[in-house]
Amino acid sequence: xxxxxxxxxxxxxxxxxxxxxxxxxxxxxxxxxxxxxxxxxxxxxxxxxxxxxxxxxxxxxxxxxxxxxxxxxxxxxxxxxxxxxxxxxxxxxxxxxxxxxxxxxxxxxxxxxxxxxxxxxxxxxxxxxxxxxxxxxxxxxxxxxxxxxxxxxxxxxxxxxxxxxxxxxxxxxxxxxxxxxxxxxxxxxxxxxxxxxxxxxxxxxxxxxxxxxxxxxxxxxxxxxxxxxxxxxxxxxxxxxxxxxxxxxxxxxxxxxxxxxxxxxxxxxxxxxxxxxxxxxxxxxxxxxxxxxxxxxxxxxxxxxxxxxxxxxxxxxxxxxxxxxxxxxxxxxxxxxxxxxxxxxxxxxxxxxxxxxxxxxxxxxxxxxxxxxx
Numbered sequence: 001x002x003x004x005x006x007x008x009x010x011x012x013x014x015x016x017x018x019x020x021x022x023x024x025x026x027x028x029x030x031x032x033x034x035x036x037x038x039x040x041x042x043x044x045x046x047x048x049x050x051x052x053x054x055x056x057x058x059x060x061x062x063x064x065x066x067x068x069x070x071x072x073x074x075x076x077x078x079x080x081x082x083x084x085x086x087x088x089x090x091x092x093x094x095x096x097x098x099x100x101x102x103x104x105x106x107x108x109x110x111x112x113x114x115x116x117x118x119x120x121x122x123x124x125x126x127x128x129x130x131x132x133x134x135x136x137x138x139x140x141x142x143x144x145x146x147x148x149x150x151x152x153x154x155x156x157x158x159x160x161x162x163x164x165x166x167x168x169x170x171x172x173x174x175x176x177x178x179x180x181x182x183x184x185x186x187x188x189x190x191x192x193x194x195x196x197x198x199x200x201x202x203x204x205x206x207x208x209x210x211x212x213x214x215x216x217x218x219x220x221x222x223x224x225x226x227x228x229x230x231x232x233x234x235x236x237x238x239x240x241x242x243x244x245x246x247x248x249x250x251x252x253x254x255x256x257x258x259x260x261x262x263x264x265x266x267x268x269x270x271x272x273x274x275x276x277x278x279x280x281x282x283x284x285x286x287x288x289x290x291x292x293x294x295x296x297x298x299x300x301x302x303x304x305x306x307x308x309x310x311x312x313x314x315x316x317x318x319x320x321x322x323x324x325x326x327x328x329x330x331x332x333x334x335x336x337x338x339x340x341x342x343x344x345x346x347x348x349x350x351x352x353x354x355x356x357x358x359x360x361x362x363x364x365x366x367x368x369x370x371x372x373x374x
Contacts, residue, residue, distance in 0.1 A: 003016075005028045007132070012028060014288035014289070018370060024295065028112060032116070037098045040160040040186075048281070050365065057107060064103065074174065081344055094173065094187055119134070119139070128302055129264065148255060151272060156332070158245070163195070163234055167191055167192075171187045180334070181198065185231075197223060198248070200333055207219060215240065217235065251270075254271075259307065271318060273317075273321035276327040286317075293367075293368035
Protein backbone atom coordinates (compact mmCIF):
# COMPACT_ATOMS: atom_id res chain seq x y z
CA UNK A 1 0.00 0.00 0.00
CA UNK A 2 1.27 3.43 -0.93
CA UNK A 3 0.81 6.66 1.00
CA UNK A 4 1.74 10.20 0.09
CA UNK A 5 2.16 12.73 2.88
CA UNK A 6 1.64 16.33 1.78
CA UNK A 7 3.71 18.55 4.04
CA UNK A 8 7.06 17.90 5.67
CA UNK A 9 6.58 19.50 9.07
CA UNK A 10 6.65 17.69 12.41
CA UNK A 11 3.24 16.07 11.92
CA UNK A 12 3.90 15.02 8.34
CA UNK A 13 7.26 13.44 9.11
CA UNK A 14 5.85 11.62 12.14
CA UNK A 15 3.08 10.23 9.93
CA UNK A 16 5.64 9.04 7.41
CA UNK A 17 7.72 7.29 10.09
CA UNK A 18 4.62 5.66 11.60
CA UNK A 19 3.19 4.44 8.29
CA UNK A 20 6.54 2.98 7.24
CA UNK A 21 6.70 1.17 10.58
CA UNK A 22 3.49 -0.70 9.73
CA UNK A 23 4.67 -1.63 6.26
CA UNK A 24 3.47 1.15 3.97
CA UNK A 25 5.46 2.68 1.15
CA UNK A 26 5.58 6.42 1.88
CA UNK A 27 6.57 9.54 -0.01
CA UNK A 28 6.66 12.96 1.67
CA UNK A 29 6.06 15.96 -0.59
CA UNK A 30 7.34 19.31 0.71
CA UNK A 31 6.78 22.53 -1.20
CA UNK A 32 9.87 24.26 0.24
CA UNK A 33 13.23 23.78 -1.51
CA UNK A 34 14.63 21.96 1.54
CA UNK A 35 13.33 20.07 4.55
CA UNK A 36 13.66 21.87 7.85
CA UNK A 37 11.86 23.71 10.64
CA UNK A 38 11.99 27.38 11.46
CA UNK A 39 11.07 28.82 14.80
CA UNK A 40 12.22 28.22 18.31
CA UNK A 41 11.61 25.52 20.87
CA UNK A 42 8.79 23.12 21.53
CA UNK A 43 7.81 21.33 24.70
CA UNK A 44 7.29 17.68 23.85
CA UNK A 45 4.63 16.74 26.37
CA UNK A 46 4.34 13.25 27.92
CA UNK A 47 1.57 12.25 25.51
CA UNK A 48 3.75 13.10 22.52
CA UNK A 49 6.76 11.39 24.11
CA UNK A 50 4.69 8.20 24.29
CA UNK A 51 3.88 8.55 20.59
CA UNK A 52 7.59 8.94 19.85
CA UNK A 53 8.37 5.94 22.04
CA UNK A 54 6.07 3.82 19.88
CA UNK A 55 8.21 4.89 16.92
CA UNK A 56 11.46 4.10 18.75
CA UNK A 57 12.51 7.77 18.79
CA UNK A 58 11.84 8.88 22.37
CA UNK A 59 15.40 8.23 23.57
CA UNK A 60 16.83 10.19 20.65
CA UNK A 61 14.63 13.16 21.56
CA UNK A 62 15.60 12.95 25.23
CA UNK A 63 19.27 13.00 24.29
CA UNK A 64 18.94 16.30 22.41
CA UNK A 65 16.44 17.88 24.78
CA UNK A 66 16.16 18.85 28.40
CA UNK A 67 13.82 16.76 30.49
CA UNK A 68 12.37 19.17 33.03
CA UNK A 69 9.84 18.39 35.68
CA UNK A 70 9.79 21.45 37.90
CA UNK A 71 8.00 24.43 36.46
CA UNK A 72 5.32 26.92 37.25
CA UNK A 73 3.51 30.17 36.63
CA UNK A 74 4.42 33.54 38.16
CA UNK A 75 3.06 37.05 38.22
CA UNK A 76 5.08 39.91 36.76
CA UNK A 77 6.89 40.49 40.08
CA UNK A 78 8.06 36.89 40.15
CA UNK A 79 5.69 35.64 42.84
CA UNK A 80 4.60 32.04 42.36
CA UNK A 81 1.03 31.42 41.23
CA UNK A 82 1.47 27.67 40.68
CA UNK A 83 4.33 25.21 41.04
CA UNK A 84 4.73 21.70 39.72
CA UNK A 85 7.59 19.58 41.08
CA UNK A 86 9.06 16.18 40.31
CA UNK A 87 6.58 14.23 42.40
CA UNK A 88 3.56 15.66 40.62
CA UNK A 89 4.18 15.75 36.89
CA UNK A 90 5.78 13.66 34.19
CA UNK A 91 8.73 14.93 32.20
CA UNK A 92 8.34 17.52 29.53
CA UNK A 93 11.25 17.40 27.09
CA UNK A 94 12.22 20.79 25.68
CA UNK A 95 13.83 20.71 22.25
CA UNK A 96 14.49 23.08 19.41
CA UNK A 97 11.97 22.46 16.63
CA UNK A 98 14.78 22.07 14.10
CA UNK A 99 16.44 19.38 16.23
CA UNK A 100 13.17 17.46 16.64
CA UNK A 101 12.60 17.71 12.90
CA UNK A 102 16.09 16.32 12.31
CA UNK A 103 15.40 13.28 14.53
CA UNK A 104 12.23 12.48 12.58
CA UNK A 105 13.96 13.02 9.25
CA UNK A 106 16.79 10.68 10.22
CA UNK A 107 14.25 7.85 10.63
CA UNK A 108 13.29 8.11 6.96
CA UNK A 109 15.25 7.07 3.88
CA UNK A 110 16.38 9.99 1.77
CA UNK A 111 14.55 8.72 -1.30
CA UNK A 112 11.13 9.12 0.29
CA UNK A 113 11.68 12.85 0.94
CA UNK A 114 10.80 15.04 -2.03
CA UNK A 115 11.25 18.82 -1.89
CA UNK A 116 10.17 21.73 -4.06
CA UNK A 117 6.85 20.05 -4.85
CA UNK A 118 3.58 21.86 -4.33
CA UNK A 119 0.35 19.86 -4.31
CA UNK A 120 -2.59 21.95 -5.47
CA UNK A 121 -5.15 19.13 -5.60
CA UNK A 122 -5.49 15.57 -4.33
CA UNK A 123 -6.22 14.60 -7.93
CA UNK A 124 -2.52 15.15 -8.62
CA UNK A 125 -1.54 12.45 -6.12
CA UNK A 126 -1.31 8.80 -7.10
CA UNK A 127 -1.59 6.88 -3.82
CA UNK A 128 -3.88 4.61 -1.83
CA UNK A 129 -3.78 7.12 1.02
CA UNK A 130 -3.15 10.86 1.06
CA UNK A 131 -2.19 12.45 4.38
CA UNK A 132 -2.86 16.17 4.32
CA UNK A 133 -0.32 17.62 6.74
CA UNK A 134 -0.07 20.93 4.90
CA UNK A 135 -0.78 23.23 7.80
CA UNK A 136 -3.39 25.67 8.97
CA UNK A 137 -3.82 27.10 5.44
CA UNK A 138 -4.20 23.60 3.99
CA UNK A 139 -5.07 23.66 0.31
CA UNK A 140 -6.30 20.09 0.52
CA UNK A 141 -8.71 20.95 3.34
CA UNK A 142 -10.04 23.85 1.32
CA UNK A 143 -10.49 21.56 -1.68
CA UNK A 144 -12.31 18.85 0.26
CA UNK A 145 -14.35 21.20 2.47
CA UNK A 146 -14.90 24.28 0.30
CA UNK A 147 -17.67 25.65 2.50
CA UNK A 148 -15.88 25.22 5.82
CA UNK A 149 -14.88 28.33 7.82
CA UNK A 150 -11.35 29.59 7.30
CA UNK A 151 -8.80 30.06 10.09
CA UNK A 152 -9.56 33.07 12.26
CA UNK A 153 -7.37 35.44 14.23
CA UNK A 154 -7.27 34.39 17.88
CA UNK A 155 -6.76 37.93 19.18
CA UNK A 156 -3.09 37.56 20.12
CA UNK A 157 0.22 38.36 18.48
CA UNK A 158 3.32 36.46 19.59
CA UNK A 159 7.11 36.62 19.39
CA UNK A 160 9.61 33.79 19.83
CA UNK A 161 13.33 33.21 19.65
CA UNK A 162 16.27 31.37 21.24
CA UNK A 163 19.15 32.88 23.19
CA UNK A 164 22.76 32.50 22.12
CA UNK A 165 24.07 32.62 25.70
CA UNK A 166 23.82 29.61 27.99
CA UNK A 167 21.86 29.76 31.23
CA UNK A 168 22.16 27.66 34.43
CA UNK A 169 20.95 24.10 34.00
CA UNK A 170 18.60 24.44 36.98
CA UNK A 171 16.53 27.07 35.19
CA UNK A 172 13.04 25.58 35.02
CA UNK A 173 10.21 25.90 32.57
CA UNK A 174 8.35 29.07 33.42
CA UNK A 175 5.40 31.18 32.39
CA UNK A 176 4.69 34.70 33.57
CA UNK A 177 1.19 36.15 33.33
CA UNK A 178 0.60 39.87 33.14
CA UNK A 179 -2.42 41.95 32.20
CA UNK A 180 -3.11 41.19 28.55
CA UNK A 181 0.33 39.61 28.06
CA UNK A 182 2.53 36.66 28.96
CA UNK A 183 6.15 35.55 28.71
CA UNK A 184 7.47 31.99 28.77
CA UNK A 185 10.88 30.33 28.96
CA UNK A 186 11.75 26.81 27.85
CA UNK A 187 15.36 25.77 28.61
CA UNK A 188 17.06 23.67 25.95
CA UNK A 189 19.54 20.85 26.45
CA UNK A 190 22.64 22.90 25.65
CA UNK A 191 21.83 25.73 28.07
CA UNK A 192 20.20 28.03 25.55
CA UNK A 193 16.70 29.22 26.35
CA UNK A 194 13.74 29.27 24.01
CA UNK A 195 11.33 32.05 24.91
CA UNK A 196 8.05 33.42 23.71
CA UNK A 197 5.99 36.51 24.44
CA UNK A 198 2.36 37.17 23.59
CA UNK A 199 -0.01 40.07 23.95
CA UNK A 200 -3.59 40.93 23.04
CA UNK A 201 -3.60 43.12 19.94
CA UNK A 202 -5.60 43.81 16.78
CA UNK A 203 -4.71 41.61 13.81
CA UNK A 204 -1.63 42.78 11.87
CA UNK A 205 -1.04 45.55 14.41
CA UNK A 206 2.43 47.07 14.62
CA UNK A 207 3.49 50.08 16.65
CA UNK A 208 4.76 53.09 14.72
CA UNK A 209 8.29 52.46 16.00
CA UNK A 210 8.23 48.80 14.99
CA UNK A 211 6.72 49.59 11.60
CA UNK A 212 9.56 52.03 10.91
CA UNK A 213 12.47 50.10 12.40
CA UNK A 214 11.43 46.45 12.33
CA UNK A 215 12.72 46.20 15.91
CA UNK A 216 10.61 43.30 17.17
CA UNK A 217 12.98 42.62 20.10
CA UNK A 218 12.47 46.21 21.18
CA UNK A 219 8.71 45.65 21.11
CA UNK A 220 9.09 42.72 23.50
CA UNK A 221 11.38 44.74 25.79
CA UNK A 222 8.76 47.48 26.07
CA UNK A 223 6.07 44.88 26.75
CA UNK A 224 7.89 43.25 29.69
CA UNK A 225 10.27 46.01 30.79
CA UNK A 226 9.39 45.83 34.50
CA UNK A 227 8.95 42.06 34.75
CA UNK A 228 11.00 39.80 37.00
CA UNK A 229 14.40 38.16 36.45
CA UNK A 230 15.55 36.38 34.29
CA UNK A 231 13.28 37.81 31.59
CA UNK A 232 15.51 40.83 30.94
CA UNK A 233 18.63 38.65 30.84
CA UNK A 234 16.97 36.26 28.39
CA UNK A 235 16.14 39.14 26.05
CA UNK A 236 19.65 40.57 26.40
CA UNK A 237 21.02 37.21 25.21
CA UNK A 238 18.84 37.19 22.08
CA UNK A 239 20.14 38.44 18.71
CA UNK A 240 17.56 40.92 17.39
CA UNK A 241 17.52 39.41 13.90
CA UNK A 242 16.39 36.01 15.22
CA UNK A 243 13.08 37.19 16.67
CA UNK A 244 10.02 35.86 14.84
CA UNK A 245 6.58 37.42 15.13
CA UNK A 246 3.28 35.85 14.13
CA UNK A 247 -0.35 36.60 14.72
CA UNK A 248 -2.00 33.52 16.20
CA UNK A 249 -4.78 31.90 14.17
CA UNK A 250 -6.92 28.86 14.80
CA UNK A 251 -9.67 26.74 13.27
CA UNK A 252 -12.30 28.00 15.66
CA UNK A 253 -15.15 26.12 13.97
CA UNK A 254 -14.55 22.35 14.29
CA UNK A 255 -14.63 20.29 11.12
CA UNK A 256 -17.41 17.68 10.85
CA UNK A 257 -14.85 15.03 9.85
CA UNK A 258 -11.10 14.73 9.36
CA UNK A 259 -11.40 12.32 6.43
CA UNK A 260 -12.88 12.25 2.96
CA UNK A 261 -12.39 9.49 0.43
CA UNK A 262 -8.75 8.38 0.61
CA UNK A 263 -7.61 11.56 2.38
CA UNK A 264 -6.90 12.09 6.07
CA UNK A 265 -6.31 15.55 7.50
CA UNK A 266 -3.61 15.66 10.18
CA UNK A 267 -2.28 18.24 12.62
CA UNK A 268 -2.98 21.90 11.90
CA UNK A 269 -4.77 20.99 8.68
CA UNK A 270 -7.41 19.25 10.81
CA UNK A 271 -7.43 21.07 14.14
CA UNK A 272 -5.16 24.11 14.27
CA UNK A 273 -5.39 25.35 17.84
CA UNK A 274 -4.09 28.14 20.05
CA UNK A 275 -0.79 27.34 21.79
CA UNK A 276 -1.87 27.87 25.40
CA UNK A 277 -1.77 24.17 26.34
CA UNK A 278 1.35 23.43 24.29
CA UNK A 279 -0.46 20.70 22.36
CA UNK A 280 -0.36 21.75 18.70
CA UNK A 281 2.66 19.71 17.60
CA UNK A 282 1.97 17.07 20.25
CA UNK A 283 -1.50 16.25 18.95
CA UNK A 284 -0.15 16.11 15.39
CA UNK A 285 2.26 13.39 16.52
CA UNK A 286 -0.62 11.59 18.23
CA UNK A 287 -2.60 11.80 14.97
CA UNK A 288 0.24 10.16 13.09
CA UNK A 289 0.49 7.13 15.36
CA UNK A 290 -3.28 6.60 15.52
CA UNK A 291 -3.55 6.84 11.73
CA UNK A 292 -0.79 4.28 11.21
CA UNK A 293 -2.31 1.89 13.76
CA UNK A 294 -5.71 2.14 12.06
CA UNK A 295 -4.13 1.46 8.66
CA UNK A 296 -2.25 -1.54 10.05
CA UNK A 297 -5.38 -3.09 11.54
CA UNK A 298 -7.56 -2.45 8.49
CA UNK A 299 -4.92 -3.67 6.02
CA UNK A 300 -6.19 -2.70 2.54
CA UNK A 301 -9.49 -1.26 3.83
CA UNK A 302 -8.50 2.42 3.64
CA UNK A 303 -12.05 3.78 4.15
CA UNK A 304 -12.44 1.63 7.26
CA UNK A 305 -9.05 2.74 8.58
CA UNK A 306 -9.86 6.40 8.02
CA UNK A 307 -13.26 6.06 9.70
CA UNK A 308 -11.51 4.62 12.76
CA UNK A 309 -8.92 7.41 12.70
CA UNK A 310 -11.65 10.04 12.59
CA UNK A 311 -13.58 8.34 15.39
CA UNK A 312 -10.57 8.41 17.68
CA UNK A 313 -9.00 11.74 16.84
CA UNK A 314 -11.78 14.24 16.26
CA UNK A 315 -13.36 14.25 19.74
CA UNK A 316 -10.03 14.40 21.55
CA UNK A 317 -8.35 17.07 19.46
CA UNK A 318 -11.43 19.28 19.32
CA UNK A 319 -11.76 19.05 23.11
CA UNK A 320 -8.10 20.06 23.50
CA UNK A 321 -8.56 22.98 21.09
CA UNK A 322 -11.57 24.18 23.08
CA UNK A 323 -9.70 23.88 26.37
CA UNK A 324 -6.70 25.74 24.98
CA UNK A 325 -8.93 28.60 23.87
CA UNK A 326 -10.41 28.77 27.38
CA UNK A 327 -6.97 28.81 29.00
CA UNK A 328 -6.12 31.86 26.92
CA UNK A 329 -9.27 33.64 28.03
CA UNK A 330 -8.54 33.21 31.72
CA UNK A 331 -4.78 33.55 31.25
CA UNK A 332 -2.97 36.33 29.46
CA UNK A 333 -6.09 37.71 27.80
CA UNK A 334 -7.38 39.13 31.09
CA UNK A 335 -6.63 42.85 31.21
CA UNK A 336 -8.95 44.26 33.84
CA UNK A 337 -6.83 44.74 37.01
CA UNK A 338 -9.57 43.36 39.25
CA UNK A 339 -10.02 40.27 37.08
CA UNK A 340 -6.24 39.73 37.00
CA UNK A 341 -6.04 40.01 40.81
CA UNK A 342 -8.90 37.54 41.26
CA UNK A 343 -7.31 35.07 38.84
CA UNK A 344 -3.92 35.31 40.54
CA UNK A 345 -5.43 34.84 43.99
CA UNK A 346 -7.42 31.85 42.82
CA UNK A 347 -4.33 30.24 41.29
CA UNK A 348 -2.38 30.69 44.53
CA UNK A 349 -4.99 29.05 46.77
CA UNK A 350 -5.79 26.08 44.54
CA UNK A 351 -4.15 23.08 46.17
CA UNK A 352 -1.40 21.47 44.15
CA UNK A 353 -3.02 18.09 43.48
CA UNK A 354 -6.26 19.34 41.85
CA UNK A 355 -4.24 21.96 39.99
CA UNK A 356 -1.93 19.34 38.57
CA UNK A 357 -4.86 17.12 37.59
CA UNK A 358 -6.27 20.01 35.61
CA UNK A 359 -2.97 20.64 33.83
CA UNK A 360 -2.32 16.98 33.08
CA UNK A 361 -5.83 16.00 31.98
CA UNK A 362 -4.91 15.83 28.31
CA UNK A 363 -1.46 14.37 28.93
CA UNK A 364 -2.97 11.06 30.05
CA UNK A 365 -3.02 9.41 26.63
CA UNK A 366 -1.68 6.02 25.58
CA UNK A 367 -0.80 5.38 21.93
CA UNK A 368 -1.96 2.28 20.09
CA UNK A 369 0.69 -0.33 19.38
CA UNK A 370 2.42 -0.24 16.00
CA UNK A 371 4.13 -3.60 16.47
CA UNK A 372 2.87 -5.90 13.74
CA UNK A 373 3.34 -9.00 15.91
CA UNK A 374 0.97 -7.79 18.61
